[in-house]
Amino acid sequence: MSTEAYPLKAKEKLIEEQNAKPPVATSPQKATSVIGVSKRFGKTSVLEDITFDVAEGEALVLLGASGSGKTTILRIIAGLDQPYTGKVVLHGRDVTELPARERGVGVIFQSYALFPKMTVEKNIGYGLRIRKRKRKEIRQTVNDLLQLVQLEDHRKKYPSQLSGGQQQRVAIARTLAYNPEVLLFDEPFGALDTQTRVHLRREIRALLRKVNVPAIFITHDQEEALELGDRVAVINKGHIEQIGTPFEIYNTPATEYVATFLGAANLLDAVVRKSFLEVGNAHLPANLDQEKFKDGDCVKIVFRPEDVALSKTDFVRPDHHRIGTALVEEISFVGAYERVRVRLPKAGAEECALDDTSFYLTTETPDRQPAKSIIATRPKPEASTTRLSIGDRVVVAITSFTVLPLSEKKQV
Amino acid sequence: MRHVRGFDVVRPLSIGMLVFMMLPLVFLPLLSIFIFGTSNGLDKFWAALTAPEAVFALKLSMATSFWATVFNVLFGLFASYVLSRYNFWGRNALIVTISLPTAIPTAVAGFALLLLWGPYGTLGRFLAPQGIQIMFTAAAIILANIFVTFPLAFGVIKPVFDTMSRSLEEASATIGATRWQTFWHVTLPSLRGAIVSGALLTFARAVGEFGSTILVSGNLAGRTQTAPLYIFAKFNEGQIEAANAIAIVLALFSFLIFSVLFFARDWLDVD
Numbered sequence: 048m049s050t051e052a053y054p055l056k057a058k059e060k061l062i063e064e065q066n067a068k069p070p071v072a073t074s075p076q077k078a079t080s081v082i083g084v085s086k087r088f089g090k091t092s093v094l095e096d097i098t099f100d101v102a103e104g105e106a107l108v109l110l111g112a113s114g115s116g117k118t119t120i121l122r123i124i125a126g127l128d129q130p131y132t133g134k135v136v137l138h139g140r141d142v143t144e145l146p147a148r149e150r151g152v153g154v155i156f157q158s159y160a161l162f163p164k165m166t167v168e169k170n171i172g173y174g175l176r177i178r179k180r181k182r183k184e185i186r187q188t189v190n191d192l193l194q195l196v197q198l199e200d201h202r203k204k205y206p207s208q209l210s211g212g213q214q215q216r217v218a219i220a221r222t223l224a225y226n227p228e229v230l231l232f233d234e235p236f237g238a239l240d241t242q243t244r245v246h247l248r249r250e251i252r253a254l255l256r257k258v259n260v261p262a263i264f265i266t267h268d269q270e271e272a273l274e275l276g277d278r279v280a281v282i283n284k285g286h287i288e289q290i291g292t293p294f295e296i297y298n299t300p301a302t303e304y305v306a307t308f309l310g311a312a313n314l315l316d317a318v319v320r321k322s323f324l325e326v327g328n329a330h331l332p333a334n335l336d337q338e339k340f341k342d343g344d345c346v347k348i349v350f351r352p353e354d355v356a357l358s359k360t361d362f363v364r365p366d367h368h369r370i371g372t373a374l375v376e377e378i379s380f381v382g383a384y385e386r387v388r389v390r391l392p393k394a395g396a397e398e399c400a401l402d403d404t405s406f407y408l409t410t411e412t413p414d415r416q417p418a419k420s421i422i423a424t425r426p427k428p429e430a431s432t433t434r435l436s437i438g439d440r441v442v443v444a445i446t447s448f449t450v451l452p453l454s455e456k457k458q459v
Numbered sequence: 460m461r462h463v464r465g466f467d468v469v470r471p472l473s474i475g476m477l478v479f480m481m482l483p484l485v486f487l488p489l490l491s492i493f494i495f496g497t498s499n500g501l502d503k504f505w506a507a508l509t510a511p512e513a514v515f516a517l518k519l520s521m522a523t524s525f526w527a528t529v530f531n532v533l534f535g536l537f538a539s540y541v542l543s544r545y546n547f548w549g550r551n552a553l554i555v556t557i558s559l560p561t562a563i564p565t566a567v568a569g570f571a572l573l574l575l576w577g578p579y580g581t582l583g584r585f586l587a588p589q590g591i592q593i594m595f596t597a598a599a600i601i602l603a604n605i606f607v608t609f610p611l612a613f614g615v616i617k618p619v620f621d622t623m624s625r626s627l628e629e630a631s632a633t634i635g636a637t638r639w640q641t642f643w644h645v646t647l648p649s650l651r652g653a654i655v656s657g658a659l660l661t662f663a664r665a666v667g668e669f670g671s672t673i674l675v676s677g678n679l680a681g682r683t684q685t686a687p688l689y690i691f692a693k694f695n696e697g698q699i700e701a702a703n704a705i706a707i708v709l710a711l712f713s714f715l716i717f718s719v720l721f722f723a724r725d726w727l728d729v730d
Binding site for chain 1: 627629630631632636637640644645648649
């Protein structure tokens with residue numbers, strides 16, 4: 048068979064490479080490393096210098112909008128696409144030159160890609176049959192896996208007879224059969240309805256803890272990313288915007304994109320002064336990195352709707368930071384909380400004012416004044432004790448915020 | 460038309476009309492083969508059927524059709540794989556060319572083969588001095604059958620290839636299968652239905668082939684005479700019973716093949 052020639056060549060090449068230079072210096076707990084990977088289709092660059100590690104037993108989520116390049120990263124790790132530069136290292140073994148079938152990664156495709164003409168147990172045993180394992184061993188492994196994914200009663204069924212969740216479990220078991228180096232999930236819950244999705248998410252999380260195999264998930268759903276990942280990498284236009292724990296990503300976003308992609312975020316222009324930040328007429332205390340931010344720099348401050356405190360009186364709690372006075376413009380009830388949109392007039396800091404839109408602050412005053420919309424959310428108890436109505440004048444304060452340098456336009 | 464007390468008049472009328480129209484066009488001609496063939500008694504029919512030349516003609520038809528089918532199914536598989544997996548310049552031209560034999564009159568096909576392989580043909584004139592003679596042999600019949608049934612298996616298999624999800628093969632590769640293993644365990648099972656129906660179509664068409672066969676075979680009784688040629692020859696000699704016996708066999712045979720195609724559809728498609 049001519050196809051047999053290729054793996055031999057690839058293996059020889061690998062051996063040569065290992066003899067020529069010391070193996071890639073990655074610590075053993077790194078299960079998967081993607082190092083400086085870039086990818087082009089013709090002249091368009093779709094990935095640029097992607098670098099990250101996944102530790103043993105860790106779950107990393109690649110979060111990004113469609114077209115961000117996250118699927119391409121997954122396909123490069125699996126060996127279904129070739130990178131333009133960079134390499135992929137699995138447990139210390141450089142697999143960049145190896146074809147997909149020699150990498151030993153487990154891919155759970157979005158549509159699961161179960162073999163339609165094979166029963167559940169044949170699907171699960173496929174990897175071992177291909178590897179010419181003994182019949183007894185295959186039967187034993189398949190039994191164990193059927194038990195693990197709780198499909199013992201469905202072993203003789205065909206994929207078309209299973210529900211979406213069951214099919215997904217078969218797909219996972221099928222990869223676990225050959226002890227994959229890493230599990231790659233391509234939009235694993237895309238084809239399911241919301242309720243099943245939430246349920247399956249927890250199931251998979253529990254399963255992964257049990258088998259302790261590192262996993263990389265791809266999703267565009269931020270809630271899914273925060274819940275599934277030990278760490279989350281936010282991908283935008285082919286590069287990693289930020290990588291960190293869900294807590295870090297949500298609470299201290301590194302870029303404006305991250306801040307706005309993960310949930311609602313308010314952004315205000317600010318100027319860096321020696322020991323504080325100037326936001327309009329307000330001064331916010333800030334301990335800024337002197338290296339990164341210089342006096343007079345324009346920055347943005349980001350805060351979440353739940354970080355905003357609105358008060359009808361002039362009293363602001365000492366641990367809150369007063370921003371200014373605003374007009375209530377819209378109030379909507381969103382189940383667990385109330386969402387209030389207020390309009391904050393712009394004042395001062397003209398040197399940094401960038402994306403202002405002019406508004407008529409009230410219908411009574413005809414002067415157009417630049418103003419900024421701010422979204423605040425208030426939990427039920429607060430919403431019912433201090434009622435607000437449209438047109439109310441409120442004092443806006445924030446409990447916490449993150450400072451972002453002005454985003455340089457990244458060329459991709 | 461109107462509904463008369465919930466009774467749809469159009470329904471029985473249109474069904475009746477359909478059957479009535481088919482009577483002189485299809486049913487009666489077929490029926491008359493059987494009526495005529497058995498009118499002189501079953502023993503006469505059996506004698507006509509077991510005449511050495513008749514048996515030979517049937518066997519030759521089956522054998523040549525079989526080899527043409529084997530070739531065209533394998534070729535159809537290969538062509539479908541190449542033409543649905545790879546996109547290249549001239550791909551559509553190839554697809555059209557493969558499908559072309561459907562539209563060519565079979566006599567033209569036979570004539571074309573003669574002009575290529577015949578003793579004075581483009582290639583044949585170089586082969587004849589070597590003592591290689593292709594025309595007027597069983598090989599010529601197979602060649603003609605291949606030519607005429609060329610697009611049939613391809614036409615059934617290619618659409619299945621086109622709609623087959625690429626991720627099945629990718630999944631198989633990431634699991635660790637070689638290309639060959641993937642083809643054998645994943646791709647081929649999904650094509651089983653298409654292969655069987657493509658083969659049956661090809662075979663049925665090849666067994667009935669007349670126009671091209673009569674040109675390339677030489678129509679030598681007991682040597683290169685296929686079943687349809689036998690019918691034609693016996694009819695010309697005025698031996699209606701002999702022609703009729705074979706006609707009955709061929710009619711039953713195609714009836715059988717199309718029943719399988721029709722009633723085993725579910726089995727062929729799903730699982």
